[in-house]
Amino acid sequence: MPHALATHYDVLVVGGGPAGSTCARVLTAGGARVAVLDRAEFPRVKLCAGWLSPGIWDVLELQPASYPHGLWEWHTCHVHYRGKDHAIPCHGWFIRRYELDQFLLRRSGAELHLGTAVKQIERDADGWSIGPYRARYLVGAGGTHCPVARMLAPARPRRAVGVQELEFQLDASSVARTRLGRDGEPELVLFDDVGGYGWNVPKSDWLNVGCGTLDATAARGAWRHTHEHLRGAGHLPDTADAELAHIKGHSYFLFEPVHLDAAYRDGALLVGDSLGLAHPITAEGILPATVSGRRAAEAILAGDPASYPARLRRDPVLADYRRVHAGMAAVGKLRDRLRRLTGRPGASAESPSPEGASVASSSAPPGTPPATPSGNEPARPNGAGNGVGSAAIARGFAWMFSGTPLPARRLLDLVLRTGA
Numbered sequence: 001m002p003h004a005l006a007t008h009y010d011v012l013v014v015g016g017g018p019a020g021s022t023c024a025r026v027l028t029a030g031g032a033r034v035a036v037l038d039r040a041e042f043p044r045v046k047l048c049a050g051w052l053s054p055g056i057w058d059v060l061e062l063q064p065a066s067y068p069h070g071l072w073e074w075h076t077c078h079v080h081y082r083g084k085d086h087a088i089p090c091h092g093w094f095i096r097r098y099e100l101d102q103f104l105l106r107r108s109g110a111e112l113h114l115g116t117a118v119k120q121i122e123r124d125a126d127g128w129s130i131g132p133y134r135a136r137y138l139v140g141a142g143g144t145h146c147p148v149a150r151m152l153a154p155a156r157p158r159r160a161v162g163v164q165e166l167e168f169q170l171d172a173s174s175v176a177r178t179r180l181g182r183d184g185e186p187e188l189v190l191f192d193d194v195g196g197y198g199w200n201v202p203k204s205d206w207l208n209v210g211c212g213t214l215d216a217t218a219a220r221g222a223w224r225h226t227h228e229h230l231r232g233a234g235h236l237p238d239t240a241d242a243e244l245a246h247i248k249g250h251s252y253f254l255f256e257p258v259h260l261d262a263a264y265r266d267g268a269l270l271v272g273d274s275l276g277l278a279h280p281i282t283a284e285g286i287l288p289a290t291v292s293g294r295r296a297a298e299a300i301l302a303g304d305p306a307s308y309p310a311r312l313r314r315d316p317v318l319a320d321y322r323r324v325h326a327g328m329a330a331v332g333k334l335r336d337r338l339r340r341l342t343g344r345p346g347a348s349a350e351s352p353s354p355e356g357a358s359v360a361s362s363s364a365p366p367g368t369p370p371a372t373p374s375g376n377e378p379a380r381p382n383g384a385g386n387g388v389g390s391a392a393i394a395r396g397f398a399w400m401f402s403g404t405p406l407p408a409r410r411l412l413d414l415v416l417r418t419g420a
């Protein structure tokens with residue numbers, strides 16, 4: 001039943017994170033009347049390391065120098081893998097989500113209805129209504145538990161990844177004394193089986209520490225190992241431990257091609273985590289969230305919202321994710337074939353270390369529970385490694401982490417059959 005005193009918009013956006021605010025900004029710039037509804041008051045805490053890869057600035061139409069809040073640019077990524085530390089030259093940024101999300105939402109130009117938890121959504125012949133707000137189009141940008149996504153029910157062939165994280169403020173000099181590299185340089189603790197990684201990111205007087213695992217049930221154990229490793233290496237100030245008792249968990253979905261099938265239905269569009277778009281290996285989610293917000297808005301402004309899934313598939317960022325996903329599936333198949341031929345359970349390009357499965361054994365499609373040595377306990381991050389292969393894996397991971405676009409895309413499309 002439509003509300004008697006309804007306020008009319010062109011688009012209702014549920015969720016004011018990077019996906020929702022980017023969508024709203026493109027829509028308002030195109031002349032649409034937009035309302036963003038978020039259950040939180042902003043600024044709000046969002047669990048996230050705050051790493052941005054270089055592609056983000058174009059999507060946001062923002063220069064790093066114009067961003068008015070904390071911004072840490074880095075040129076070296078420190079990867080600890082199989083008992084060794086690798087300092088790898090590559091490039092990216094860190095921000096604090098507390099600041100970025102508030103900044104993006106305020107500059108969107110949309111009408112903001114904050115502290116508004118969306119529970120009930122109704123559809124009639126003219127469009128969508130949420131309480132007293134009505135619009136022709138509805139955008140679901142509410143993250144993993146988005147109420148619009150519940151309605152459109154994207155297929156989920158894999159389980160969500162599990163993540164633990166805390167960002168907390170402490171004395172800048174103790175952060176500077178204990179950090180591995182320069183301010184803002186990430187220290188990544190890649191688990192032996194490559195089923196996840198931990199991180200430690202110094203942001204001046206803030207520290208962001210956490211870990212993520214493909215198997216969500218392994219996240220707590222992975223955090224214990226990450227913490228032990230960082231403490232043992234002397235990379236955490238003593239005063240951090242009391243804060244770290246408050247670490248929190250969350251989960252979200254990595255990109256799967258089939259997720260895009262639910263991107264649009266009947267005037268409703270899903271963007272960002274509500275659709276499940278994070279990078280299949282690194283779990284980077286801010287870039288695909290903003291990309292999808294932009295593509296959804298462009299489809300609406302073009303008067304052809306049903307073109308949104310195709311626009312998303314064509315986008316170079318998502319097209320690379322499809323290639324990575326297909327590459328991982330191909331490696332998984334090859335590994336299974338090798339296993340059958342050799343009769344060895346872990347046949348792979350690199351011998352497994354005593355403490356974790358090899359990289360080839362963890363190159364299964366994303367979301368596949370990693371082959372961990374003890375059920376829910378992840379492979380320990382301090383296993384001894386085989387030098388050359390381990391260094392290559394650490395380098396490859398840092399390269400992925402810096403968000404470098406894939407090379408030789410045409411060739412990859414031919415080999416992986418990922419062409420349009």
Ligand SMILES: Cc1cc2nc3c(=O)[nH]c(=O)nc-3n(C[C@H](O)[C@H](O)[C@H](O)COP(=O)(O)OP(=O)(O)OC[C@H]3O[C@@H](n4cnc5c(N)ncnc54)[C@H](O)[C@@H]3O)c2cc1C
Binds near residue numbers: 117143251289
């Ligand atoms: C611990 C952790 C670390 C991460 N680190 C990184 C990183 O370093 N770099 C990176 O790129 N990605 C990272 N990610 C992933 C990234 O945070 C997400 O992919 C990204 O935030 C997705 O943006 P979004 O706008 O889709 O959703 P969100 O940022 O989750 O925003 C969703 C919004 O919807 C609102 N909402 C939810 N339900 C309702 C409702 N019923 N009614 C109204 N509002 C609602 C929420 O309050 C929220 O503001 C990390 C994730 C986690 C959990």
